[in-house]
Amino acid sequence: MRKFVFLLLLCSQVGFAQDMEYAREVLNELCSDALAGRGYVDEGDNAAAFYIEQEFKRNDLFAWDYNYYQTFSFPVNTFPENVELIVDGVKLEAGKEFLVEADAPKLTGKFELTHLDALPKIAPSGRMVDSTASYKGIVVIADSLIAKLPPSIRTSLLHGMKKAGAKGVIRVTDAKLTWTVSKQQAPLAQLTVKREAWNEKSTGVEVSIKPEFQKKHRTQNVLAFVEGSQHPDKFIVFTAHYDHLGKMGKDVIFRGANDNASGVAMLLNLAKHFATPEFQPSYSMAFIAFAGEEPGLEGSLYYVQNPIFPLSDIRFLINLDILGTGNDGITVVNGAVHETEFDALKAINDENGYLTEVKKRGKAAISDHYPFSEAGVPCFYIYTMGGIQAYHDVYDVPETLPLSEFADIFKLLTDFVARL
Ligand SMILES: [Zn+2]
8 A cells, every 4th residue: 555655656746747847848949049039030930830840749649631830921020140239349249238129121330329318309200390400320319218109100200310311229228128029120220228338428339230021931830639538529729829039140049938938838748748648638629839929929810810620619728928937826818808717717726726826817919819819719818927027038048937837837727628
């Protein structure tokens, strides 16, 4: 008897350790140099898709029509060449001391500087209200004046500055550097520079930005399924975007450990679990790794317009994006929309004491659940709260991602779908 109990204990511990080990393995692989930040330089997103496909195959998941890929394309501005900013002969460190805004057009050369203390007045057409204003070289302005402008107003501002002679804009910031991905190019290149790296007395800079605008970047969602034992025609769907921001030049990699290698690690963990015969689910289960989330939910929008099986066959969908911490619990977007399911999720958590908090939130167009939600598919989007603050920057790396509540979230999710 004692021997039996000991064995059981050993088995459950081995099972648990394997899950975390696999999570770390996936996380490290997705954040590796070879996958180039899962973006648009060095085919990073395509390398990531190939890796996920191999994992689906290795874990014995099926594909629809033997094809794990759903291919589509969108425009994207990319930076295959190193970006450079030299201030008074001092070369600043890309990624840590400055960023080139994701929508920057080409800008190279030496420039004098025009310092502005306030925004110029701009008509909606982009015409400067003060028609006598004339700028030389690059305009330098506090980031706080520009950062909160609505995108259309900012574009008007850049048009106006360009007409007045500006060649580019330097935004000096006290905030952390946060990057993004853009599907277009702005009228002027903007560089955001950390205040402590900037020289207020500087009179001239040297810049090199050589973007490559891809009109049709080809990429793909990666999908697989496990057949259910009781309801093979109805699906529970897990989704997580695998793309991140990629690279800004040859050396600066945005690895996106929390956003969203962590969600893909959970997706693959769940896929591996449910593809094991002893854990065959009663509903069929689909696993979708989306491309193109960062430039604007491209993968999920494409999928909802081109579903592989009818959207009405989805019993419930759970989107996983940013699962790397959890010290302060999780937030459930749409928890306030699907109260019955939310109450069940919360009850499971309370019974088992998995997480310190399971918090509900209303609708929010902030991740890949949203196109499904708008199409009438019942869904949640779950993200973790607390812990490290790295986000869309070079510090979001696997080495510092705690995965503190990863095992508990895994248990919460498997318990939850068993009750659906
Ligand atoms: Zn994300």
